[in-house]
Structure formats: structure tokens, C-alpha cells
Amino acid sequence: MAIREQPRIFAVAVAGSVVFGVMVIASAYVVGAVVGDVVVPAVARGSVAVGALAAAAAALFGLSVLRVVGIFGRRLGAGFMQFRLQAAYRRRVTRRYLDLPLSWHQRNATGTLLSNANSDVEAAWHPIAPLPFAVGTLVMLVGAIISLFVTDWALALVGLAVFPALFTLNVVYSRRMAPRQQRAQRLRAEVSGIAHESFDGALVVKTMGREAQETARFAARTGQLRDALISVGRLRGLFDPLLETLPSLGTLAVLVVGAVRLRQGAITVTELVSVAFLFTVLAFPVRAIGWVLAELPRSVAGWDRVRRVLDATGEMSYGDVTLDPADPRPATLGFADVHFAYEPAEAHLPGTQVLGEVTFTVPAGRTVALVGPTGAGKSTIASLAVRLVDARSGTVTLDGVDVRRLTAGSLSGTVALVAQVPFVFDDTVRANIALDRPGIGDEEVWAALRLAEADGFVAALPDGLDTMVGERGASLSGGQRQRLTLARALAGRPRLLVLDDATSAVDPRVEAAILAGLRSAGPDTPATSILVVAYRRATIALADEVIYLEQGRVVARGTHPELLATVPGYADLVTAYEQAEAEGEQAGGPGGRSRPYEPVVPLNSGLDVEVDR
Numbered sequence: 001m002a003i004r005e006q007p008r009i010f011a012v013a014v015a016g017s018v019v020f021g022v023m024v025i026a027s028a029y030v031v032g033a034v035v036g037d038v039v040v041p042a043v044a045r046g047s048v049a050v051g052a053l054a055a056a057a058a059a060l061f062g063l064s065v066l067r068v069v070g071i072f073g074r075r076l077g078a079g080f081m082q083f084r085l086q087a088a089y090r091r092r093v094t095r096r097y098l099d100l101p102l103s104w105h106q107r108n109a110t111g112t113l114l115s116n117a118n119s120d121v122e123a124a125w126h127p128i129a130p131l132p133f134a135v136g137t138l139v140m141l142v143g144a145i146i147s148l149f150v151t152d153w154a155l156a157l158v159g160l161a162v163f164p165a166l167f168t169l170n171v172v173y174s175r176r177m178a179p180r181q182q183r184a185q186r187l188r189a190e191v192s193g194i195a196h197e198s199f200d201g202a203l204v205v206k207t208m209g210r211e212a213q214e215t216a217r218f219a220a221r222t223g224q225l226r227d228a229l230i231s232v233g234r235l236r237g238l239f240d241p242l243l244e245t246l247p248s249l250g251t252l253a254v255l256v257v258g259a260v261r262l263r264q265g266a267i268t269v270t271e272l273v274s275v276a277f278l279f280t281v282l283a284f285p286v287r288a289i290g291w292v293l294a295e296l297p298r299s300v301a302g303w304d305r306v307r308r309v310l311d312a313t314g315e316m317s318y319g320d321v322t323l324d325p326a327d328p329r330p331a332t333l334g335f336a337d338v339h340f341a342y343e344p345a346e347a348h349l350p351g352t353q354v355l356g357e358v359t360f361t362v363p364a365g366r367t368v369a370l371v372g373p374t375g376a377g378k379s380t381i382a383s384l385a386v387r388l389v390d391a392r393s394g395t396v397t398l399d400g401v402d403v404r405r406l407t408a409g410s411l412s413g414t415v416a417l418v419a420q421v422p423f424v425f426d427d428t429v430r431a432n433i434a435l436d437r438p439g440i441g442d443e444e445v446w447a448a449l450r451l452a453e454a455d456g457f458v459a460a461l462p463d464g465l466d467t468m469v470g471e472r473g474a475s476l477s478g479g480q481r482q483r484l485t486l487a488r489a490l491a492g493r494p495r496l497l498v499l500d501d502a503t504s505a506v507d508p509r510v511e512a513a514i515l516a517g518l519r520s521a522g523p524d525t526p527a528t529s530i531l532v533v534a535y536r537r538a539t540i541a542l543a544d545e546v547i548y549l550e551q552g553r554v555v556a557r558g559t560h561p562e563l564l565a566t567v568p569g570y571a572d573l574v575t576a577y578e579q580a581e582a583e584g585e586q587a588g589g590p591g592g593r594s595r596p597y598e599p600v601v602p603l604n605s606g607l608d609v610e611v612d613r
């Protein structure tokens, strides 16, 4: 398969290797001829034939040059092929990660993904490097055996005994090696997984005093990896000397058998020297076959893991209906009898239903607030609206078109989600907001920052828009981070804005100001429809309509005063939240930030952070 992907380079490598092989055999015969026809007569005569010696030297030099060219071609070709394939597959795997749906990511640990893209791809293509060498060696071996038979049958028998023995030893070696290598490869992934998780969850690890346990967990797994690698080394230590000695024994046998045959007059000195030399030089290349065989199991293990990613299903298919992203009018969002369940952790379990019979509309240019207790399904509705996930049944529509029929570009050009947990790239403020999208210059960035009430703090940063924000925005406060992600969404001038609790860490007055600003379309403000998950009375009161959700179902809908008057659950929730907020302010929390912003913990870190409402 590798050959199919890079045929020309492979041909170069194999050609180089074959040239090398032929030259090795030829050089054995030239050395034999030099000894038999030049050195021996010279010793007998007591004088050196200068002409013959010069010719011999020239011949050996010529062969060496060709051999060097052969090695160069092979190395270059093999290297090219190996690294090109690795790079190509790394790109393919990472590209695939981005295409796979959110549900797939929630089932697979980040550490494993890193290891798939790195060490597994590397392992998969590792045997490519010695492969041309091995092919060349096979050619060399066949040539050697034939030339042995031409020379003398007795010496040929020695060869027939030694080479297959060497080969068998190699096969046994790689068979024993396979499971050890596979285990080591799996442990590599696990070690990287644990490391990633504890660094990523550093905040929780530290605040909960889990340093010792995390270190122990990591140490246990690295210990296992160490043991696995040592067992690989031990096997290598056992077999390597054997593989070294066998060819020397072969040379010894050749000399013994050769001496007898020489006395019988069956062969000449020239031939004996040639054969003995052949054995010495062949020992090393034969091992190349062994390397390939030994690397193969690790490669197969790596390849299996890479293929699991490449073959993973669940990729979203897009339709071909386009919506004009430059359309200045706000979009209409519709949910019609939507049911949704997250995929269960294990395939045979039924997924628990999260949403049922959800029907509502966000009319063009209107603001709808989504209110409900924790776990009611608000974030799930937000994910459905931007098509991070698809409904089990029912339809989600944008401007009346089923979102599944839209092109990927139409979706991202029309709706923007500001997620509950803000994500900020380790880059400048400008890059975080513009994201390399065309038509977003500094002017647009500042306009978006103004709308998100973030222009003040960005202007105060040491390098303004050029300030690096640190990994995941580590140098920013939670509220600043949230406002940056909001500005990022606004910079794209979405026709529908979905705010999932996007300003929870922002001062309530500022939150209300932001929403009020977004609602009043002006020269700077894009006209947009808004679906907002909110808790604060001041924010909710700005909405044209409130949808009240309980356990995945729409329980009530209407204006804020209507719901407050008629739905007891709604009134309780809003009042309880308001009280908590007031207590937070009394307690002197900065800017009444009673609802702590969630620490940045990825979805699949397995560490639950309870946020008290």
C-alpha cells in the first residue's frame, strides 16, 4: 500500500538497493580474483606485476563507487518515503479528527488522539525504511546462491544451510517480539493520555490536593511502559549475538569445506576467497529482512489504531442548499418536534432521552431566552441549533431549510455559537477574534470588541490586539475570556447568534448592556436573531419571548412577566438565582460574580466540576 502511494520513490530505493546487492556480489568475485590471480602469483614469484595490481585497484574502486551510489539511492528513497508517508497520514488523521462529530470526541480521550496522530502514525510507517533494503537483499541472496552453485556444489550446500538458518532465527525473533512491541505501543498511548489529562486538569488537581495521586497514577503507567521496553531489550540482547555469530560460523564452515575441496582440486584459490568474502558481506544485509519482520508487528499495531480513526463513522454529511452569509437580514430558527438522545458510552446500552417534543421558533430579528434548571437540555438545544449534533427525530430549520440540507459553509456563515465553556487559542487577541476569516480587519475586530464590551480591557492590555493570551487564555480572567469568544462570534456578523450562558462570568450590568447592544441594530451592529441561555432577571427581561424548559421538555413559554405570574417552577428558579446573586454581592464578590465561571476542564477529562446554582 505504501508502494502504491509513493511508487516512484520506492522504485528509486529498490533500484539503489539492487545496485548495492549486485555490487556486493561482484566485489566478492573481484576480491577473489585479485587474491587468486594477482597476490598468490606475486607471492610465488616474489615480484609484483604492477599493471595487474593497478587494474585490480581500479576495479575495486569502481565497484565501491557504485556501491556508494546504491546505498545513497536507497537511503534517500527510503527516508523520503517514510517521512512523506508519516506526514501525509498525520495530516489525514488530524483532518479526520476535525471532521468527526462531537459525540465521537466525547467518547475518545484527548491523550489517545495525540498518540494516534504521533507515535502510531510513526510506528505504522517505520518498517518502510528498511523495506527496500530487504527487497534488495532478497535479490542479493538469490544471486549469491546461484553463484555458489556455479562455483562448487559443496560450498553451495554450506550456503543453503547457513542462510535459511539465519532467516529462521530472524522469524522466530520477530514472532517473540511482536506481542511485546504491541504492548509497548499501547502503553505509550496510555502514558501520553494520563499526562495530558493531569496537565489539562491542573486546576482541579491542585485545588483538590490530588498531586500525589496523579503522580502515582502516572508513575504506575510509566513503570509498566519501562518494563515492557526492558522486556523488548532483553529479547534483543538474547537474539542479537546469535544473529551476529551465525554468519561467522558460516564463514568458518566455508573455509573448512573449501580447504578440502581445494586439496581435491575442485576449486581454485580465487573461488575460495570469493565465497568466503561473500559470506562475510552478506551477513549484515540478511539481517535487514529480520528488521522488517521485527518492526512489522509494531507497525501493524500502529496501523490498526490509525485506521480506527480514519474509518470511524458518524461523520456529518452536508447537503447542497446554500444560504447567503452576506444576507443582511436576520435568520429564523425553527425547532419542530425535536427529540434527542446522547449516544450511550457502550453501543448496546440505550441512550437516555435528553430532549423530547421540543418545538419553538426564534423569529427573524427577535431574541428568545432559554431558561431551565441545570441539566434541562439548554446546551443540547444550542448544539442542535448550530448542528454540532443532529436530532434523533424532528427537524431543526434555518430560514425554513432543514439544517441537514445546508452546506457546511452556509451553516458556519449563518449561525454562531458562543459556548458555555469559552475556548481561547494560545495566540494574539486579534487572531483569536479574526480567526483568519476574510474581510475581518482591525476595524471589524474593534467593532466586535465594542459590542462585547471588551474594547476597554483589550485597549488596556500591554500590546493591545497583539497581546498573546496564553494557552486557553490563561492570562485572562474568566469574564474577559467569555467576552473574547463573544467578540469572535460577532466578528463573523452571524445572522443568528446562539449564546449558551456566554456571559455568566460577566458583571450582570455589563451582561444586560451587551444583550441590549446586540438587540439594537445600528450601523455597527449586525441585525441578528438571538437565542440566549440566561439566568439573570435583567437579561431575561430583555428577551421578546422566554422558553421554559424542564427535563428536556418545553414546559411553558411567554414573556418574562407572564411566566413569572403563571409558572411556579419558573418563578422559583429565577428568584433563587437572584437571591444567590444578591448574597454574592453582599459577600463582596467582585462585581457580583456569584456564579463562578467554570474552570476550563475539557468534556472528556473525567473530572466533574460541580457548579452550584
Ligand SMILES: Nc1ncnc2c1ncn2[C@@H]1O[C@H](COP(=O)(O)OP(=O)(O)OP(=O)(O)O)[C@@H](O)[C@H]1O
Residues within 6 Å of the ligand: 106, 342, 343, 354, 372, 373, 374, 375, 376, 377, 378, 379, 380, 381, 420
Ligand atoms: N456528551 C454527553 N453524553 C451524555 N449525556 C450528556 C452529554 N452532555 C449532556 N448530557 C446529558 O444531557 C442532559 C442535558 O444536558 P445539557 O448540557 O443540555 O444541560 P443544560 O441545560 O445545558 O445544563 P446546564 O445549565 O448545567 O448547562 C443532562 O442530563 C446531561 O447529563
Ligand SMILES: [Mg+2]
Residues within 6 Å of the ligand: 378, 379, 380, 420, 500, 501
Ligand atoms: Mg449547559
